[in-house]
Amino acid sequence: EHPVGGFGERGFVAYYLSALVVRLTTGAWVAWEINHELRHGLLAFRLLRPIHPLVHFAAENAAALPVRALFALPIAVGSLWAMGPGAVTSDPLLLALFVVSVFGAWAINFLSQALIGSLGFFVHSSLSVWQVWFGLYMLLSGYLIPLSLFPPWLAAAGRVLPFRYMLSFPVELLLGAHGRAGALLHLSAQWGIVAAITGLLVLVWRAGMRRFVAYGG
Numbered sequence: 001e002h003p004v005g006g007f008g009e010r011g012f013v014a015y016y017l018s019a020l021v022v023r024l025t026t027g028a029w030v031a032w033e034i035n036h037e038l039r040h041g042l043l044a045f046r047l048l049r050p051i052h053p054l055v056h057f058a059a060e061n062a063a064a065l066p067v068r069a070l071f072a073l074p075i076a077v078g079s080l081w082a083m084g085p086g087a088v089t090s091d092p093l094l095l096a097l098f099v100v101s102v103f104g105a106w107a108i109n110f111l112s113q114a115l116i117g118s119l120g121f122f123v124h125s126s127l128s129v130w131q132v133w134f135g136l137y138m139l140l141s142g143y144l145i146p147l148s149l150f151p152p153w154l155a156a157a158g159r160v161l162p163f164r165y166m167l168s169f170p171v172e173l174l175l176g177a178h179g180r181a182g183a184l185l186h187l188s189a190q191w192g193i194v195a196a197i198t199g200l201l202v203l204v205w206r207a208g209m210r211r212f213v214a215y216g217g
Helices: 009-025 030-039 043-047 053-069 072-082 092-121 127-140 152-160 162-166 168-174 180-214
Strands: none
Touching (some): 009 053, 009 072, 009 092, 009 168, 030 092, 030 127, 092 127, 092 162, 092 168, 127 152, 127 162, 162 168, 162 180, 168 180
């Protein structure tokens, strides 16, 4: 077995099974929902409800994830367990941080989609922006190829952009690629991104709502 980018055959299997687990538990599709409701005048009905539309969108997206993961997750988790000791970390703190990082990855995914969807207040359709974002996610999150296999300059870019924290970072935690101090540092960076996107989303949503009300929905 000749490791490539730090991965041997067993390492690649563990990586992609872990990536499947993270991908299934962090999915969101709110960009399409917001775009659809803006284009068809349905958002006005949501605004009549006592719950903020973004909170309602978040609840709908999160509630659907267990159903999506029901069949694939047991296979992936069972396969990782069958690979024996060392396939994933046994450090209880890293496993706990992995769970927190999955929530963070979902938050970045949901909030970034909500932000892009909210651009629909100002343009005819924001889905073209989402397609660019999704293409960058597939490349720079580590979903298709581990970041360690990229050329150094591209790997460096991937490590500082939000996409890494949407998939690669939780996978790295599960595989024990970070010590405790490094894991906590990166987790702080991940949740810093969550806070930054939340702030930007609030600004864009408020500006969009002013425009929405001004033009009568």
